[in-house]
Amino acid sequence: MTTDPIPLAQALIRCRSVTPADGGALDVVQRALEPLGFTCTRLVYGPDDYRVDNLFARRGTAGPHLCYAGHTDVVPPGDVAAWTDDPFSGEVRDGLLFGRGACDMKGGIAAFIAGLTDYLAAHPDHPGSISLLITGDEEDRSVDGTAKVLEWMQANGQVPDMALVGEPTSRRALGDTIKIGRRGSLTGRITVQGKQGHSAYPALADNPIHRLVAALGPLLAAPLDNGSEFFPPTTLQVTGFDVGNRASNVIPATARAMLNIRFNDHHTSATLTERLHAALRAAGCAYALDVDCSGESFLTRPGPFVDALSRAIARSTGVTPALDTGGGTSDARFIARYCPVAEFGAVGATLHQVNEHASVAELRRLAAAYQTIIAEILG
Structure with a gap:
């Protein structure tokens, strides 16, 4: 990896984007993507007292079309006095990145963009298309975020061939789990x-x-x-x-x-x-x-997409991922109505906790894994 995800992750954590507030987080994402050749569209939905900002960005027009989906909104920090640092400081200490969203899932978004940046540097004329669907309404109502953006995507001919949701799915070690469905x-x-x-x-x-x-x-x-x-x-x-x-x-x-x-x-x-x-x-x-x-329950059965994810993750991390459907719900439940979808991300050990944090080294390895996944799928 030549692109470090940590500065971008810190910039995202410093945005106080407790649902439905955006706090400038999507501006940070857009500023990172536009120099890479992405066309960015902002989509705002919801009533006046619950306005939700969303971002759809795409590079390329041909297939296959891979979409990365994630969210920049976070849950409230809870008892701020119980945190060692400001929950929105993005502090790095002892090899760990601290802050609300470090684990779920601003760190994951930063890792994907870092991996994407390195992939595009090596493949400026890549085949197919890459898009990102980033919402500000995943942690609360989940009404005016991904579900609404998908309706817009369908109406505008932007439905992907496959989607990867960057939720923190790994259990104990990066790469040990891919979620291919949810109850x-x-x-x-x-x-x-x-x-x-x-x-x-x-x-x-x-x-x-x-x-x-x-x-x-x-x-x-x-x-x-x-x-x-x-x-x-x-x-x-x-x-x-x-x-x-x-x-x-x-x-x-x-x-x-x-x-x-x-x-x-x-x-x-x-x-x-x-x-x-x-x-x-x-x-x-x-x-x-x-x-x-x-x-509703959904399942993406093992096939070309899931097999490609498994190969890329094993090659990048040295771990063969298990196929899993456990846990709660995620925005993948909406995406499953439109295309095959799977979830892969960092270890989710501290999501929603006081002093939420992610390993700096792991986020860098996640960026490398995302780069490998993009190359495996698009070539």
């Missing part, structure tokens, strides 16, 4: 109606807690499935239970529960919603069910 996430909020009464006279009341427990029991008694080829078993967790009752001798009129299902490719949000309805009907409940799906 879906469904949240359900259940309200069961009963009839209030005295606990000494239950025949004159209808206890909604009993009915709600009867509905949840079968859902919790056995696994929803045993996993699939690339996914672990689906999990259902009750994350809230409330009856609003302080009196020990009163049967309440209403019981509420909240649950979250992380589901694999055996299910869709629609089939799981029907399963919840069926359990509530079987318990004889008078109920209301409100569901929200933040993303």
Whole structure:
């Protein structure tokens, strides 16, 4: 590597881009890309009280078209007094780069641009196209960021042939994990109606807690499935239970529960919603069910794209990556609707933590890995 990602990573960390604020972060990215021959388009979405700035940049017009996707927004620093340095200082100490976003994922964006810079220096007339989709709305609502930019890309003939999301996917060593899919996430909020009464006279009341427990029991008694080829078993967790009752001798009129299902490719949000309805009907409940799906499960099966990533990562890092679908959701769930997508980035040991940091040496090795990936895919 001849281009060091650390100065760019420091410049990005010094931008106070807590979602949805941009803090100048996308200006930093744009200033780095335009001298490399990228055409940059800024796309702003959202209501007046939640304006989100996004950037789409592309170099080349032919295929194959590789898109790198990431986000410059970060979560709040939390208790600033608990940080050793200003969370937005970009301090380098003892071989570590400190600051909010160092790990997730300003360091990764800087590494990709550094690797891209060296690739273009060696391949000024490269085949195909390279683009970047950088959003400011990944850590919060995820409504006015990647999803909206993809709609614009489709309307303007900019949909890539494949996409690489730079989330910190490595577990223990750089290169040990590629995410080729993610589980879906469904949240359900259940309200069961009963009839209030005295606990000494239950025949004159209808206890909604009993009915709600009867509905949840079968859902919790056995696994929803045993996993699939690339996914672990689906999990259902009750994350809230409330009856609003302080009196020990009163049967309440209403019981509420909240649950979250992380589901694999055996299910869709629609089939799981029907399963919840069926359990509530079987318990004889008078109920209301409100569901929200933040993303369906998706999978990019091993093939030319995933194989090329694996070869490039192994050649650059000396580590053969495992193919994984674990963890929470990411913006890859939106990209999967348009093209094959995989995720690869640094070790995510300190993301969202106090004193978040990334290894300087690792970010430089990540830049070299990204350079190798681009060369493997585009030539």
